[in-house]
Amino acid sequence: MNRPWIALFSQTGSEIVEVSKLLNRWPDLIITNERPDHLRKIHPALEGKVTFVENKPTEWELGLALGHFKDPIVTLHGWLRIMPPGLCNKFEIYNGHPGLITEYPELKGKDPQQKAFDLGLESSGCVIHEVTEGVDEGRILRSRKVSIKGLEIGELFHILHQISISLWVDFLKN
Helix, strand or coil, X not given: CCCCEEEEECCCCHHHHHHHHHHCCCCCEEEECCCHHHCCCCCHHHCCCEEECCCCCCHHHHHHHHCCCXXXXXXXXXXXXXXXXXXXXXXXXXXXXXXXXCCCHHHCCXXXXXXXXXXXXXXXXXXXXXXXXXXCCCCEEEEEEEECCCCCHHHHHHHHHHHHHHHHHHHHHC
């Protein structure tokens, strides 16, 4: 990946750290709505590369941050926010989703791991998809299915997290 990479997250940022270490490359910019005391997992290599936005950032605010780079790849890692349509049309944005929405559309949206567990699904997985104005509606670019039968909820979260890391590394290398 030779293009600028911008990563957005709303939770711990641990996925970005793990993906970056495996790629041996850090994002050129991270955008988050988390406050500094919640960023314990962010690596020192990102010093000065983290931009904080409001909890519900405006299209203008996000566009301003994204617009500092020419032709960036934008990735969402637990961003938990709808990207404004104008940005979806202007930038190449991808989302990692820990629910196999290709087979189980009911796993779209928030907390797909918990939904898969509560529904007693025998399998689930992760996808990477293009971001559109609809929630988890974009074209699927990568997916991986795994048996989740008999797993405890913690095991399910761990396995899907590892699959997500693997999908991101494969996707961003190509």
